[in-house]
Amino acid sequence: MPSPNEHAKLSKSRTGKSFIELHKWMDEEYNNPNLPKRHDITKIPENLKIVQSKFGDEAAQELLYHIKEDYERNKAYKLIKLLSAIKKAVFSPLKILKDN
Numbered sequence: 001m002p003s004p005n006e007h008a009k010l011s012k013s014r015t016g017k018s019f020i021e022l023h024k025w026m027d028e029e030y031n032n033p034n035l036p037k038r039h040d041i042t043k044i045p046e047n048l049k050i051v052q053s054k055f056g057d058e059a060a061q062e063l064l065y066h067i068k069e070d071y072e073r074n075k076a077y078k079l080i081k082l083l084s085a086i087k088k089a090v091f092s093p094l095k096i097l098k099d100n
Contacts, residue, residue, distance in 0.1 A: 001070040003027075010069065011062050019062045022055045026066050039067055 002010070004023035011019045029035045038047055044064070051063045072078075 001073050007062075007066050007069060010065065014065070015058065015062070017058065019055065019059055022051060022059045022062055023066060025051075025054070026063070039070060041067065 004020060004027050007023040007026075008018035008020040011017060011023070026038050029038050036047075037043055044067070048060050048063060051059050
């Protein structure tokens with residue numbers, strides 16, 4: 001997963017603002033297991049409200065990007081994506097042959 005600084009660089013390229021405090025806030029849960037889970041997609045609605053009040057409306061979009069970027073860098077996600085591509089490459093030609 002990207003570090004808060006890496007997330008900040010991505011935010012800066014998207015918006016012109018780094019939102020570094022947001023990214024640090026997001027990743028605090030890794031250092032303190034007692035904090036609410038900020039990367040949990042089921043908690044997005046409540047975390048969006050918190051982010052809007054703490055960091056402003058623009059930061060809400062960056063919360064979503066932060067979660068997306070973390071998932072995309074996750075090894076399990078990459079493996080599933082690879083397996084999906086392999087499945088498509090192997091079975092698509094078979095489907096074409098079957099249809100003819």
